[in-house]
Amino acid sequence: MSGVLYSLVALGFVLIFKASGVFNFAQGAMVLLAGLALVRSLDLLVAWGFPLWAAIIFGIGFAAVIMAIAAWLIERFVIGPLVNQDGLTLFMSTIGVTFILEGAAQMIFGSDAYPLRLFPTDAWFLFENLFPGGILVNKLDVWGGFIAGILVAGLAIFFERTKTGRALRAVADDHLAAQSVGIPISWIWFVVWLAAGLVALVAATVWGTKLGVQFSITFLALKALPVLIIGGLTSIPGAIVGGLIVGAGEKIAEVFLGSYIGGGIEYWFAYVLALAVLLVRPQGLFGERIIERI
């Protein structure tokens, strides 16, 4: 079930949106960058004769450092100079970041499809003695769900309990006011982009294992959009639930409706769902209600 995997990408979006009010178009590109950095360093380390476990640890460490550098550069040269600007301006700038990240990632690490084997990809067959064939459960999906759960719990606690989390929410609401209470905006933004980068890295490990690390991973970002709309842009649990709804919804629609209208529903069903949610609950299922005093 790819729902969990959509959720992982959507999480990165929510994180940045919640913390800076910016819709980060570059999330897909960050997944690509993280995946390429990981898989290439892994290959290199193994070729140098490192044992696999050491290669994995160093590889993940290396990819994390790359994401930190990217976060610092983005804050320093793109987002930082745009403090106090409109959300739309910041959004446009992340589109620019997307192209630069995609280009740079492929220039440095290569543009082939690279296989990544971090998690088991075989499957369990449950309840085989109850009915013929049993239920097929992909181990990778279980891993994905497990990791997503930990991420969500960690992030939720981070936002609610720590002063940095509170500072992040503060920055998202009002740059000027945040500065006036002594929150260093550039540091906060670095933290946010770093966190989004690390979430991208996690997403890359799971997606990379499933599909191989390749350019088409960036298109995931597009699938994350309906997930966000359904779950609500500001809700971390919403990203998870939204992902599951989209993942399950598109498969079910394909199976039950596909034969009536010629199939291929999987590719656009998520957007239809999102549209329906927009009509009924514009803030998404879990989003903060939009309050505006007039």
Added chain:
Amino acid sequence: MRAPDTSEILLEVEGVSLAFGGVKALRDVSFDIRKGEIRAIIGPNGAGKTSMLNVINGFYHPNRGAITFKGRTRARMEPFEASRGGIARTFQNVALFKGMSALDNIMAGRTLKMRRGLLWQMLRYGPALAEEIEHRHRVEEIIDFLEIEAIRTVPVARLPYGLQKRVELGRALAMEPDLLLLDEPMAGMNLEEKEDMSRFIIDVNNHYGTTIALIEHDMAVVMDLSHRVAVLDHGVKIADGTPDEVKKNQAVIDAYLGVAH
């Protein structure tokens, strides 16, 4: 009002000029703020009052001139340096964290005072827990003081304007500032709200001994509240002194009532 006993200078502005392109917002403005006083900056619209506050807390960097705060002189500083040094402020058009509750907004004012590491805070364990409780305590005191107990968990965007202003003051107080800058604390308020706010300002000054610099349009309020008043007009300081002196100053009267050329 009686002026404070000390004449120690907390902040001194010397020859500050600020221009946006061809518009000269401030021209060679100098004045000082003494420790413990309520200092008003007044002037007609566009006189450069808010620009002056923005220079003091680091939002704007002056083109010329220097600012001495607590004995340290500098030409420019960043907003978070100002707040670290003990300058807090409120804004002309309330700038709160709209999605957050009144309590969280005021807690945000404690950001600089919290020291414990991220991990401990996430686990709510040991020293971090003690710290959180201590800060909540201080914040509850401020909430009591401003009489906003009833609304502490309400998202501030839902509050009426007067209460939002009060929460904003609370957030600034949570920083336990040495210098509190208030940009039109009473703009858009009705008479009753103005009286409340005046009372809070005087209490803050008396109780905590906080030095306050405020910008205000309401003349009656300014004359009642402040120990000394500086008057700006078109970016130039035209008068400075006690409320009574300023009231009689011919340049001030001309600036406010207009003068035949």
